[in-house]
Amino acid sequence: MSGLPRAADIVVIGAGVAGLACARSLRAAGRSPLILERARGVGGRCATRRVHEQPVDHGLAFLHTHLPEVAADIEGIGGVTLLEGWPRRVEGSGTPCQPRAFLPGARRFAISEGLSAWPKSLARGLDVRCGVRVNRLRPDPEGFRLEFHLTDPAEDTEAPLASAAGPGEELLAREVVLALPGGQALPLLEGLPDNAEQDLRAARTLLGMLGSASCLTVLAGYPARAPRPDWEICYPEDSPVLQTIVHDSSKRKDARSLILVLQAQPCWSRRERESARESWAGAMIQEVGRLLGSWAAQPAWTQAHRWRYARTDPGNELSGPMLFDLGGGRRLGLAGEVFHPGSGVEAAWMSGVRLSRRMATEAAA
Amino acid sequence: MITVPGTLEELVERDRDHECDGVGAAAVCVRVSAVADLPSRFGDFRIVAFWNNRDSKEHIAIVRGDILGGGDVPARLHSECLTGDALGSMRCDCRDQLEVALTAIGRQERGLLLYLRQEGRGIGLLNKIRAYALQDQGLDTVEANLALGFRDDERDYAIAAHMIGSLTVRSIRLMTNNPRKIQQLEQNGVRVSGRLPHAIPPNPYNRFYLETKANRSGHWIDFSGKPHLPEQDDPVVVDGSGVPPDQGR
Numbered sequence: 001m002s003g004l005p006r007a008a009d010i011v012v013i014g015a016g017v018a019g020l021a022c023a024r025s026l027r028a029a030g031r032s033p034l035i036l037e038r039a040r041g042v043g044g045r046c047a048t049r050r051v052h053e054q055p056v057d058h059g060l061a062f063l064h065t066h067l068p069e070v071a072a073d074i075e076g077i078g079g080v081t082l083l084e085g086w087p088r089r090v091e092g093s094g095t096p097c098q099p100r101a102f103l104p105g106a107r108r109f110a111i112s113e114g115l116s117a118w119p120k121s122l123a124r125g126l127d128v129r130c131g132v133r134v135n136r137l138r139p140d141p142e143g144f145r146l147e148f149h150l151t152d153p154a155e156d157t158e159a160p161l162a163s164a165a166g167p168g169e170e171l172l173a174r175e176v177v178l179a180l181p182g183g184q185a186l187p188l189l190e191g192l193p194d195n196a197e198q199d200l201r202a203a204r205t206l207l208g209m210l211g212s213a214s215c216l217t218v219l220a221g222y223p224a225r226a227p228r229p230d231w232e233i234c235y236p237e238d239s240p241v242l243q244t245i246v247h248d249s250s251k252r253k254d255a256r257s258l259i260l261v262l263q264a265q266p267c268w269s270r271r272e273r274e275s276a277r278e279s280w281a282g283a284m285i286q287e288v289g290r291l292l293g294s295w296a297a298q299p300a301w302t303q304a305h306r307w308r309y310a311r312t313d314p315g316n317e318l319s320g321p322m323l324f325d326l327g328g329g330r331r332l333g334l335a336g337e338v339f340h341p342g343s344g345v346e347a348a349w350m351s352g353v354r355l356s357r358r359m360a361t362e363a364a365a
Numbered sequence: 366m367i368t369v370p371g372t373l374e375e376l377v378e379r380d381r382d383h384e385c386d387g388v389g390a391a392a393v394c395v396r397v398s399a400v401a402d403l404p405s406r407f408g409d410f411r412i413v414a415f416w417n418n419r420d421s422k423e424h425i426a427i428v429r430g431d432i433l434g435g436g437d438v439p440a441r442l443h444s445e446c447l448t449g450d451a452l453g454s455m456r457c458d459c460r461d462q463l464e465v466a467l468t469a470i471g472r473q474e475r476g477l478l479l480y481l482r483q484e485g486r487g488i489g490l491l492n493k494i495r496a497y498a499l500q501d502q503g504l505d506t507v508e509a510n511l512a513l514g515f516r517d518d519e520r521d522y523a524i525a526a527h528m529i530g531s532l533t534v535r536s537i538r539l540m541t542n543n544p545r546k547i548q549q550l551e552q553n554g555v556r557v558s559g560r561l562p563h564a565i566p567p568n569p570y571n572r573f574y575l576e577t578k579a580n581r582s583g584h585w586i587d588f589s590g591k592p593h594l595p596e597q598d599d600p601v602v603v604d605g606s607g608v609p610p611d612q613g614r
Contacts, residue, residue: 198503198504198506199506199507199508199509201504202499202504202505202506202508202509203508203509203512205498205499205502205504205509206495206499206509206512206513209495209498315489315491316491318492318512318513318514319488319492319511319512319513319514320511320512320514321512322508322509322511322512323508324508339512341514
């Protein structure tokens with residue numbers, strides 16, 4: 001048994017930055033959202049894992065924003081060492097995945113303890129249940145029926161829905177927020193009938209047009225004798241394989257050893273993402289050796305992660321969250337980085353907050 | 366007291382280091398950056414290019430005659446529409462509206478057209494074409510439009526107001542069918558001394574305004590069955606059509 005309630009007033013699916021910012025804002029407006037996250041921890045792509053006692057950010061490399069309210073939220077994390085302005089030493093003239101991060105007026109932050117400190121601070125005081133995977137959303141006169149099952153810690157939570165998962169358990173929610181990448185929200189929308197206004201059908205068509213870029217990622221730790229690069233992040237000019245090399249250990253206070261995080265180019269990731277992990281991870285390690293020197297092709301250890309829905313391509317984003325009123329107090333909201341201009345983590349945060357504000361101001365029919 | 370410069374070229378010199386608190390909530394500030402002659406099929410004009418502090422969009426003023434320090438200057442605001450203005454798309458009336466405005470201004474001693482680079486009313490070309498694609502499937506819905514960014518045009522008016530101010534125009538007679546446009550400009554500090562109706566002549570492509578009614582969403586359907594969009598912030602009036610269509614938004 002899951003220990004989850006059988007019914008909830010409002011459920012937020014996805015505890016990434018968009019879902020947490022939305023839930024926190026709903027909470028501030030007097031609601032009691034229940035947040036369901038299929039991974040083992042919160043944060044989504046704002047992700048940190050510990051490898052040999054050292055935190056490694058294996059999702060986004062740093063936080064950046066033009067918006068004072070987002071910067072204030074990051075500055076309010078508390079109990080961590082914020083590295084304002086990181087990265088300052090940028091190598092290479094390749095295009096960053098978020099060029100806006102380096103425009104005048106942008107503020108950038110890294111966190112010594114790992115970037116997941118931000119979503120963890122957003123989640124404080126919220127009812128977040130991790131390891132719960134929602135497989136289906138069905139309409140009900142009283143709201144939405146959420147079919148879910150508890151995930152196995154070994155399960156690849158990024159994999160497409162497993163049809164063999166069986167019916168699982170059910171939860172009834174009057175209102176639902178999907179704070180997921182478009183590609184993950186879409187299958188959940190499929191279970192819902194078109195409402196009279198055709199809005200849901202339009203949303204599905206629109207999400208189907210947008211797409212999302214994948215990012216194959218390799219974490220590489222090096223022996224003590226390895227040279228330390230004098231840059232913090234590198235965007236190689238002419239690599240068909242690597243878009244970004246992050247000098248992750250340069251964010252840590254007492255880094256014991258050099259750790260690099262390699263992020264593959266979007267089109268290369270798309271081509272290689274279904275092949276064997278060893279094959280693409282090996283090619284990425286070889287490429288970093290070609291770019292930085294043969295020492296870089298000989299890490300002491302590596303780990304690989306496949307971000308299937310890594311980011312929204314610039315120019316593909318929409319301008320606001322969506323909110324569908326199915327009548328009888330049943331509403332369905334969509335938030336996430338694609339639902340705010342600019343994309344990226346500030347867009348995720350803003351879309352969540354804006355959706356919550358819309359839900360508060362537009363009374364349900 | 367504002368000193369009125371003698372020529373548009375002097376504005377470029379004046380604005381070289383111009384910086385102000387900006388106009389409107391978005392604190393938009395613009396500079397006159399380049400001026401040149403623009404002889405066109407609609408008459409002899411001068412073209413004035415602006416820099417602004419908010420985005421990399423290069424807004425343009427098309428100037429007829431001597432407007433510096435002038436009052437009651439006939440003026441038109443036009444939002445860029447690549448598909449209509451340049452490609453002759455029939456999904457909107459932008460080209461007709463632009464041509465009518467330039468023809469009218471070209472016939473007068475002086476006048477001003479602001480060509481605002483707000484493709485698809487600010488949503489960008491990609492999202493405008495996505496909106497077309499949804500409409501092609503009969504999915505012209507409020508939620509999709511909200512997400513695509515059909516937004517309020519507050520910032521456009523702030524930019525336009527600053528551009529008019531930079532050109533030292535004291536008051537304008539606005540060519541529009543939309544009273545809200547006058548209000549918005551006045552709220553941003555522009556004196557609007559009058560309104561000039563802006564009607565496009567009937568032609569084979571817009572005959573449906575005279576012959577059919579708008580559909581449920583307030584859009585007119587053209588002969589090919591496509592929704593015919595009011596992409597300018599101005600209801601379309603075809604000579605002889607009487608009441609402008611309800612824009613439904």
